[in-house]
Amino acid sequence: MLDAPICQSILDLPGSRIRVVTRASADIPDMIKLWFGEGDEPTPEFVRKGAAAALDKGETFYAPNRGIAPLLQAISDYLKRGYGTEIGPDRMVVTASGMNAIMITIQCLIEPGDSAVVVGPIWPNGRSAITAMGGAPRDVFLKAQDDGRWKLDLDELFDACDETTRLIMINSPGNPTGWVASEAELLAILDFCRERGIWILSDEVYGRIIYGPAKHAPSYYTLAQPEDPVVIVNSFSKSWSMTGWRLGWIVAPPRLCAAVEKMTEFNISHPTTFVQWGGVSALNEGDSYIEGLVERYGRAADMVYQALAPLPRVRLAKPEGAFYAFFALDGMTDSLQTCIDLARNAQVGLAPGIAFGPAGEGRIRLCYAASLPKLSQALERLVPQLK
Numbered sequence: 001m002l003d004a005p006i007c008q009s010i011l012d013l014p015g016s017r018i019r020v021v022t023r024a025s026a027d028i029p030d031m032i033k034l035w036f037g038e039g040d041e042p043t044p045e046f047v048r049k050g051a052a053a054a055l056d057k058g059e060t061f062y063a064p065n066r067g068i069a070p071l072l073q074a075i076s077d078y079l080k081r082g083y084g085t086e087i088g089p090d091r092m093v094v095t096a097s098g099m100n101a102i103m104i105t106i107q108c109l110i111e112p113g114d115s116a117v118v119v120g121p122i123w124p125n126g127r128s129a130i131t132a133m134g135g136a137p138r139d140v141f142l143k144a145q146d147d148g149r150w151k152l153d154l155d156e157l158f159d160a161c162d163e164t165t166r167l168i169m170i171n172s173p174g175n176p177t178g179w180v181a182s183e184a185e186l187l188a189i190l191d192f193c194r195e196r197g198i199w200i201l202s203d204e205v206y207g208r209i210i211y212g213p214a215k216h217a218p219s220y221y222t223l224a225q226p227e228d229p230v231v232i233v234n235s236f237s238k239s240w241s242m243t244g245w246r247l248g249w250i251v252a253p254p255r256l257c258a259a260v261e262k263m264t265e266f267n268i269s270h271p272t273t274f275v276q277w278g279g280v281s282a283l284n285e286g287d288s289y290i291e292g293l294v295e296r297y298g299r300a301a302d303m304v305y306q307a308l309a310p311l312p313r314v315r316l317a318k319p320e321g322a323f324y325a326f327f328a329l330d331g332m333t334d335s336l337q338t339c340i341d342l343a344r345n346a347q348v349g350l351a352p353g354i355a356f357g358p359a360g361e362g363r364i365r366l367c368y369a370a371s372l373p374k375l376s377q378a379l380e381r382l383v384p385q386l387k
Contacts, residue, residue, distance in 0.1 A: 013128050017336055017355035025343035032370070032378040035339075035349040037123075037175060037324070038243040039369035043278075044289050047240060050281025054274040063273045065264045066257075067094025067249070071276045074283040075249055081287070082208070083221040090254045091226060093261055094279075096271040098205045098235030098248040102126045104267060105231050105250060106167075108259045109199055110135040115164040116201075119152060121326070121356035121363075123175045126203065135166070141359040142179055144328070148317025150179040158192055167199035173206040173217050176326040176356050176365040178319025180210060183218040190220070193229055205235040205248070208290050210321040211298045217321055227253050238323075239290050240282040247271055247279050297323045300368040300375055307379040311386050323369040326353070328362055329386065335361055346381040 018035050025031060066072065072089040079087050095101035102125070110116060112134030118127050120139050130137045140157045142150040157168070168189060172181035186202075193200050202220045210217045224230040235248035250260060264270060301318060304325045309316045316327040332338050335352035342364075343349050353363030368375055 009134060010132060013131060014124070016124070018351045020336060021339045021343060021349065021352060024340045025349055028343055028347055031343065031347050031349055032374060032381070033349040034367045034370060034375075034378060035351045035365075037367055037369075038237070039241060039323075039367075040371055040374060041241050043241050043245065044282075044286070046285045046289075047242065047278045047282045050285075051274050051278030054277030059274045059277055061273060063270045063276065065261045065270050066092065067271065068273065068276045068280075070280050071283075074280045078283040079221055079251075082216060083219060085221050087221070087251055091251050091257055093250050093252075093257050093264060094271050094276060095248045095250060095264070096268050097246040098203065098233050098237065099125055099129075100246070100268070101233045101235075101248045101250045102201065102203065103129045103132075104260055104263045105201060105233070105252075105256075106130055106133055106135070107263050107267075108256065109166050109201075111166075113164065114166045115162070116167045116169060117157065117160045117165060118169045119157065119171070119174075121174075121176060121353070121360040122169070122171050123203075124356060126169055126171070126201075127357070130169075136164075138165075139357060139359070141357070142174075142177060144315075148315055149320075150174075150177050150317075152179075152181065152185060154185065154188055157189070161192075161196065161198060165196075165198055167201050168193065169201045169203070171203040171206075173210060173319075173321025175206065175322055176324045176351070176353070176360065176363075178322050178324055178326065180217050180320040183223065186218055186220060186223055190223060190228065190230065197229065199229045199231060201231050201233065203233045205233065205238050206322040207234065208239045209294055209297060209323060211294075211301065211319070221251065229253070231256065236279055236282055239293065240286050241293070242278070242282065245275050245278060247275050296372070297369060300370075300372060301325070303372065303375060304366060304368045304379065307383055308386065311383065314386055323367060325366045325368060326360075326363050327366070329364060332362055332364075335364055339364060342382070342385055346385045348378045348381050 110133040231252040236242040313330040351365040353360030
């Protein structure tokens with residue numbers, strides 16, 4: 001009997017190297033897990049109550065493909081409060097996570113033979129979604145400066161685009177780098193894409209997690225016009241501690257939202273109904289929660305920097321946003337094996353830089369979204385291993 005074929009492009013997708021570390025460390029007791037992009041704080045009670053109340057009311061039936069009307073309104077109100085911008089339901093679709101938003105958007109924009117330019121190092125799943133659709137990702141890597149900060153070469157970014165390029169993918173604030181694009185950089189990219197008819201896929205899931213006086217990172221929410229070729233992806237996972245809920249949204253021109261709505265029907269029908277009601281509570285009641293979370297993450301960033309930056313082998317700049325320390329370790333040539341060794345020797349789980357593309361090799365990502373006591377204990381274990 002002949003084997004029925006499976007799409008080769010899917011079979012060829014690389015598996016998560018972070019998961020390689022977690023599997024290799026599964027038997028280690030007392031592990032402090034800083035490898036995934038989430039904290040150890042459960043979803044706040046007011047969000048859980050919103051979802052529980054919806055369950056008690058029997059909100060367990062099919063919902064509109066775009067999302068329930070109260071959630072679309074709550075997103076609109078949140079963006080007006082937080083970003084000062086008016087965005088109506090015709091430019092929104094609720095999704096089953098930020099990753100689902102990225103995947104469905106790419107399904108609508110990328111065909112076999114198309115290319116997409118990806119600003120990295122970057123969380124690998126978005127890049128893999130391009131490959132899954134038969135597209136060709138082209139990497140343009142941020143450059144680490146002498147002070148450890150990251151810089152985007154706009155000329156290199158634009159030179160990577162040609163007649164096959166359908167989109168540019170940006171993640172700011174960035175995972176794993178903590179890089180934050182300036183407003184001038186975002187505007188330059190927007191002007192280029194307007195002229196060339198190229199889409200921007202702007203992953204802004206960490207948009208509220210920024211350190212300093214600003215309430216949000218520079219954003220296409222405030223810079224893009226309704227018909228501009230811009231898709232903004234957001235998620236409830238990071239700012240509201242809802243990683244397991246799998247809920248997000250996109251903002252895009254109405255004509256693309258109509259296509260995304262159609263693909264939502266084909267993929268998932270709609271995000272889980274009672275989970276959406278938890279999202280309503282998160283948006284309507286969560287402003288002070290986000291402020292408290294960002295304040296804690298700022299203290300955590302300082303703690304990590306003060307512990308690791310003085311080490312002779314470590315090169316680290318304070319992140320501008322998100323909640324990761326992406327530090328270089330002199331003399332390291334295999335970040336995957338190093339993270340496995342650190343898990344064994346220090347009982348601390350970290351993510352290898354190679355998981356974020358070839359530009360990540362030589363680095364390690366530490367997620368400092370854990371509680372401060374747990375983070376302090378992890379650093380006490382790590383520092384002797386990194387000297």
